[in-house]
Amino acid sequence: MTDQSAVLADVRRGMIPAHIYNDQEIFTLEKERIFSRAWVFVAHESEIARAGDYVVRRVLDDSFIVTRDEAGEIRAHFNMCLHRGMQVCRAEMGNASHFRCPYHGWSYRNDGRIVGLPFHQDAYGGEAGFKRKGQRLLPAPNLDSHNGMIFISLDPDALPLRDFLGDFAFYLDYYTKQSPSGIEMRGPQRWRVKANWKIGAENFAGDMYHTPQTHTSVVEIGLFREPKAEKRKDGCTYWAGNGGGTTYKLPDGDLEERLSYVGYPQEMIERMKTSWSAEQCRVIGQDGFMISAASVFPNLSFVHNWPRVADSDDVLPFISVRQWQPISENETEILSWFAVDAEAPEEFKALSYKAYLMCFGSTGMFEQDDVENWVSLTNTAAGSMARRLRLNSRMGILADDTEVIPALTAEQFAGPGSAHVGYSEYNQRELLARWADHLERPVTAAAALHVGTTGVGEDRRAIATRNGADASDDPPALEHVPSEDAAEVTGA
Amino acid sequence: MAVAKADFEACQGYANCVMAAPTVYDIDDDGTVVLLKEQISEEERSKVEEAVKSCPVSALSIEDE
Ligand code: SF4
Ligand code: FES
Ligand SMILES: [Fe+2]
Numbered sequence: 049m050t051d052q053s054a055v056l057a058d059v060r061r062g063m064i065p066a067h068i069y070n071d072q073e074i075f076t077l078e079k080e081r082i083f084s085r086a087w088v089f090v091a092h093e094s095e096i097a098r099a100g101d102y103v104v105r106r107v108l109d110d111s112f113i114v115t116r117d118e119a120g121e122i123r124a125h126f127n128m129c130l131h132r133g134m135q136v137c138r139a140e141m142g143n144a145s146h147f148r149c150p151y152h153g154w155s156y157r158n159d160g161r162i163v164g165l166p167f168h169q170d171a172y173g174g175e176a177g178f179k180r181k182g183q184r185l186l187p188a189p190n191l192d193s194h195n196g197m198i199f200i201s202l203d204p205d206a207l208p209l210r211d212f213l214g215d216f217a218f219y220l221d222y223y224t225k226q227s228p229s230g231i232e233m234r235g236p237q238r239w240r241v242k243a244n245w246k247i248g249a250e251n252f253a254g255d256m257y258h259t260p261q262t263h264t265s266v267v268e269i270g271l272f273r274e275p276k277a278e279k280r281k282d283g284c285t286y287w288a289g290n291g292g293g294t295t296y297k298l299p300d301g302d303l304e305e306r307l308s309y310v311g312y313p314q315e316m317i318e319r320m321k322t323s324w325s326a327e328q329c330r331v332i333g334q335d336g337f338m339i340s341a342a343s344v345f346p347n348l349s350f351v352h353n354w355p356r357v358a359d360s361d362d363v364l365p366f367i368s369v370r371q372w373q374p375i376s377e378n379e380t381e382i383l384s385w386f387a388v389d390a391e392a393p394e395e396f397k398a399l400s401y402k403a404y405l406m407c408f409g410s411t412g413m414f415e416q417d418d419v420e421n422w423v424s425l426t427n428t429a430a431g432s433m434a435r436r437l438r439l440n441s442r443m444g445i446l447a448d449d450t451e452v453i454p455a456l457t458a459e460q461f462a463g464p465g466s467a468h469v470g471y472s473e474y475n476q477r478e479l480l481a482r483w484a485d486h487l488e489r490p491v492t493a494a495a496a497l498h499v500g501t502t503g504v505g506e507d508r509r510a511i512a513t514r515n516g517a518d519a520s521d522d523p524p525a526l527e528h529v530p531s532e533d534a535a536e537v538t539g540a
Numbered sequence: 541m542a543v544a545k546a547d548f549e550a551c552q553g554y555a556n557c558v559m560a561a562p563t564v565y566d567i568d569d570d571g572t573v574v575l576l577k578e579q580i581s582e583e584e585r586s587k588v589e590e591a592v593k594s595c596p597v598s599a600l601s602i603e604d605e
Pocket of ligand 3: 258
């Protein structure tokens with residue numbers, strides 16, 4: 049494998065070798081060193097609200113059944129049959145108490161345990177030949193959730209999710225905890241674009257600079273009153289923990305006035321006031337910054353915007369969650385969800401959904417504008433000339449790394465991390481610095497799991513798995529959260 | 541009243557029955573069918589009939605008593 053240390057060193061200086069946006073070797077390394085290690089978002093708990101609900105989601109090439117089992121625990125099973133490796137569940141979402149492999153008919157309970165193994169006695173001589181007891185679909189090595197957002201990591205030794213998010217959790221609440229009930233998510237819409245996955249993640253993390261240019265038409269038709277050039281530089285970007293984002297500076301007012309300025313009804317504002325900490329309220333109410341787009345390393349992004357609806361001056365806010373799922377070095381599958389406070393009035397939910405569809409999702413106007421650029425960039429990055437080019441991603445800092453505009457002080461910005469007003473690429477650099485850190489660190493090979501056998505080469509996890517439920521390292525699952533709805537069991 | 545019956549010797553652990561009527565059938569650790577209940581309500585009856593039909597080794601039956 050090519051030594052990439054020069055590439056990583058350039059990236060850390062904020063000088064980006066253009067070919068990293070379309071380079072097969074880099075992509076191979078990203079697969080191995082980022083996506084087999086980092087926490088990757090797979091679903092929101094509201095998508096699998098009832099026992100038996102499941103969605104099938106991927107971490108690159110690995111398919112997982114993310115399900116709520118009969119006991120209410122959330123689990124992620126590697127979607128590969130223990131027999132000959134067929135994909136066990138081929139639907140994208142549904143409700144099932146059991147999953148049956150279409151190939152030879154082995155079946156599994158929704159907690160992953162094997163249930164049906166046809167002719168176990170005749171074919172294997174029973175337990176003597178194939179240890180059926182305690183066998184289960186391979187669990188995701190690590191599973192955790194925060195504000196209902198379920199993440200998995202393929203690294204059994206991954207840091208706890210909360211530590212991975214770090215202080216970004218402060219900002220995550222604006223999107224996912226506007227009331228004690230949190231959000232509900234709809235979707236996702238799913239489509240593919242011929243662009244490298246990093247471009248979208250960087251753009252949402254901190255590219256306030258593209259808005260006036262790329263999205264001119266949206267501003268011209270009066271859909272959005274905010275992204276005028278001068279307005280974007282008044283907002284700040286912040287980076288905290290493993291994520292960061294952009295904000296808009298709102299006109300004078302207090303917390304209530306500003307939340308109402310972006311279109312929230314009074315009853316929702318009341319709930320936000322009690323759900324957020326004093327500092328979280330201060331960022332909006334006193335400092336005057338309203339969160340907009342954000343990204344969490346490696347490939348999860350958020351949007352909060354408030355476009356004009358109908359012909360009035362009224363605006364309506366919406367939230368969207370999206371994932372940049374890498375397909376190859378030059379193709380990305382975008383998953384885009386609509387998110388809304390579960391306690392919001394029904395009318396608000398409906399209008400907010402419309403606002404979302406107008407702006408984002410496969411038909412959204414912002415989406416169309418953005419993707420044009422990203423596809424073209426990716427194409428151009430494939431050639432030999434791109435290998436000579438180091439893109440300057442140093443906006444906001446001088447040659448000696450001092451800031452063009454000093455960071456906001458704690459008096460100016462109550463949130464954690466570091467924040468800057470003005471045009472800058474702090475967040476793109478932060479994101480790529482994490483990218484470089486991951487690419488630099490080799491991964492240790494994961495232990496193998498042997499199905500149904502005792503003997504040579506067997507490792508600790510396999511033994512624990514065979515011992516089933518009482519094993520000390522029971523597969524990662526999330527505690528049962530009691531839900532209002534009665535658990536309903538239906539066949540697949 | 542309909543009653544679910546199973547021939548535990550004949551069962552080959554396919555779990556077709558569990559897929560069809562999970563409230564009535566399960567499979568134990570040895571891979572053999574278990575009757576979670578014997579008395580079948582009217583609502584359950586169609587699912588149980590489906591389970592009976594789906595068993596590849598005809599180990600299940602339903603009897604009216
Ligand atoms: S379907 Fe028949 S063979 Fe399969 S578990 Fe049920 S009773 Fe046994
Ligand atoms: S591959 Fe799944 S049952 Fe054979
Ligand atoms: Fe954009």
